[in-house]
Every structure is written in structure tokens, then in C-alpha cells.
Amino acid sequence: MLSIGAFSKLCRVSTKTLRYYAEIGLLMPSEINPANGYRYYAVEQLETMLFINRMKGYSFSLDEIRELLKSKEAGDEGLCRAFLQKKRAIEKQMRDCECVLEQLGGDLEALQQGRSIMAYMEQLRVQLVKAPDMRLLSVRKMVQAEEYPKEYAGCFGRLFQKIALEKLKMTAPPMALFHSAEYTPAGLDTEFAVPVEQAAAGTRGFCPGLCLKTEVRGAYAQLPAAYAKQLEWAQREGYECTDALYEVYVTDPVEAAAESEYLTEVYCPVKKITL
Incomplete structure (x- = not known):
């Protein structure tokens, strides 16, 4: 078993965050000492915590991650669907960012040439x-x-x-x-x-x-x-x-x-x- 501090250090997640995850039912301690309230995590939960961190890196919300954990337990099909949807969403965000960058570049060029950035309305x-x-x-x-x-x-x-x-x-x-x-x-x-x-x-x-x-x-x-x-x-x-x-x-x-x-x-x- 790992203390909450040791678990926190290995996963690079603060103890405050681990306590919050327990409050919302995302990741519960494997054991809580009834005498002093100390929290302990099983070694096997390291993989779950790493999975949560990875999903956060993909911009899944905590509610979505909770459902992904259920899908992970049920098999890969649900995960595949969720990942495909997220991939498409991120690709759209990238396209949107490219459009914003293009527009920003055009506005910058207009300003540098002494033109109004609102000239497109003409x-x-x-x-x-x-x-x-x-x-x-x-x-x-x-x-x-x-x-x-x-x-x-x-x-x-x-x-x-x-x-x-x-x-x-x-x-x-x-x-x-x-x-x-x-x-x-x-x-x-x-x-x-x-x-x-x-x-x-x-x-x-x-x-x-x-x-x-x-x-x-x-x-x-x-x-x-x-x-x-x-x-x-x-x-x-x-x-x-x-x-x-x-x-x-x-x-x-x-x-x-x-x-x-x-x-x-x-x-x-x-x-x-x-x-």
C-alpha cells in the first residue's frame, strides 16, 4: 500500500487533487485508517491515476473521464468511440486556430501598411x-x-x-x-x-x-x-x-x-x- 503522499509523488498529482478526486468519486483510496483518517492507495491504482492524467491531457472533463473509466473496464469499443470524437474535436480546434492565425496575420499586415483592419466590411x-x-x-x-x-x-x-x-x-x-x-x-x-x-x-x-x-x-x-x-x-x-x-x-x-x-x-x- 502507498500513503497518499507517496502516491501523490509517484503520480505527480497533489494530495489536494487526490482528495478532490475521492470527493467526486473519480478515484477512491483503497483504504482509509478509521483511527487517524490516513488514506492509502494500492499499487494497482497507479495505472488508473496515470490513465486519468492522460485523459486530462486530451482535454476530457472529469465527468467524461469517469465514463471513460467505465468504458475501459467494459472493453475498448467505448474508448475508441470517445477517442474518435475527441480527435475530431481537436482537429476542428486546430483548423479554427489556423483560421484565427491567418486572420491575425492579415490584420497585422494591414496595420503595418497603414490600412484599417475593418476594411473587409467595405x-x-x-x-x-x-x-x-x-x-x-x-x-x-x-x-x-x-x-x-x-x-x-x-x-x-x-x-x-x-x-x-x-x-x-x-x-x-x-x-x-x-x-x-x-x-x-x-x-x-x-x-x-x-x-x-x-x-x-x-x-x-x-x-x-x-x-x-x-x-x-x-x-x-x-x-x-x-x-x-x-x-x-x-x-x-x-x-x-x-x-x-x-x-x-x-x-x-x-x-x-x-x-x-x-x-x-x-x-x-x-x-x-x-x-
Whole structure:
């Protein structure tokens, strides 16, 4: 048996952390002396502690590690699934970081040449268009800002599955409508939708009418600039928003080689302000 101090030294984990792991049931001492409360760990638990440290290095949360320990005991299949998901998440983080570095480099170059880093907004064009009426197959829910990547994948995945099962015909690319006027503690009221030809359970009519339209080429992080540009245009030309703002994802991110290839259409339904 190893004292908590010896175990701590071998694993390079503080005794405070070991006590916390015991509190949350992640790694319990093999034995606790009832007389003095001293904690002891079995030599075999060294491997478990090393496994926990390795999983933390992969950015798994402690709750996730608890489940991974169960999977480890049950066999390798569960671990393989978890590792594959984490690998994909880390790869996405790396791609996102590469995009941030590229943008940062571009901004740095612009500053060094005496140009504004906001010059890209000059490339955004606002058009006044009549958007077509549509029938939307959709799911609507409150979404927190950090949940959007997961919700986009999950909600559109379910909608595409329904389209395939019921043999519906898509008439336009997928889109998201934002019904909230502002973020709330509950999140943003968001409708994930796919325009379809046939009426079916879960579909509704959508008639946006007169809209401001802006095409954005590149990462989704640029989309707020399109909304800012549209707001400036509307105030200058005397228009006001009448319905949910929405985005049409013309480019499938799965098929794009890089974010620079994304094409997104941003719409704001409007009407002329009458005095």
C-alpha cells in the first residue's frame, strides 16, 4: 500500500487533487485508517491515476473521464468511440486556430501598411430583394452561444434524416432563423430549417418578402459584420426589420476544403418606414 503522499509523488498529482478526486468519486483510496483518517492507495491504482492524467491531457472533463473509466473496464469499443470524437474535436480546434492565425496575420499586415483592419466590411454589399416564399421543415429551440456547433450538427442531422425517410424534396440550402431580439439567460430563440417542396408534419410556411441580402464569403465569424452593414444601410435608407433575421448556408461545410470557400447569404426582412 502507498500513503497518499507517496502516491501523490509517484503520480505527480497533489494530495489536494487526490482528495478532490475521492470527493467526486473519480478515484477512491483503497483504504482509509478509521483511527487517524490516513488514506492509502494500492499499487494497482497507479495505472488508473496515470490513465486519468492522460485523459486530462486530451482535454476530457472529469465527468467524461469517469465514463471513460467505465468504458475501459467494459472493453475498448467505448474508448475508441470517445477517442474518435475527441480527435475530431481537436482537429476542428486546430483548423479554427489556423483560421484565427491567418486572420491575425492579415490584420497585422494591414496595420503595418497603414490600412484599417475593418476594411473587409467595405467588400460587403447590401441588396434590397424580394425573397421567395418557402415551406420550411424545421425545429425551433433556445440555444446558448457555446452550444451552436453541436446544435447545428444535431438539428440539421435530424432534419436531413426526416427528409430521407419521408422522401421529401429540398428546394433550397439549409438555413437558420433567429427569432430573439437579444440573447437571454435561456439562450437565443433559433429555428433550424430546410426548405422542402411537400407539406409534412413539422413544416410551416415562411414568407419573408422584402429583405436586405448580403453574401458573405469566408468563415462564419464574419457574419456579424453583414448584420452590422445591413443595420447601417437600413438606418440610412429609412427601413426597419419586420421579422426574424436568417442565414442560408449555400456551401456545405463538410464539402468545403477550407472556411475561405464558405458562401453564406444573410437576410433581414424589412419594410420602408412611413412618417
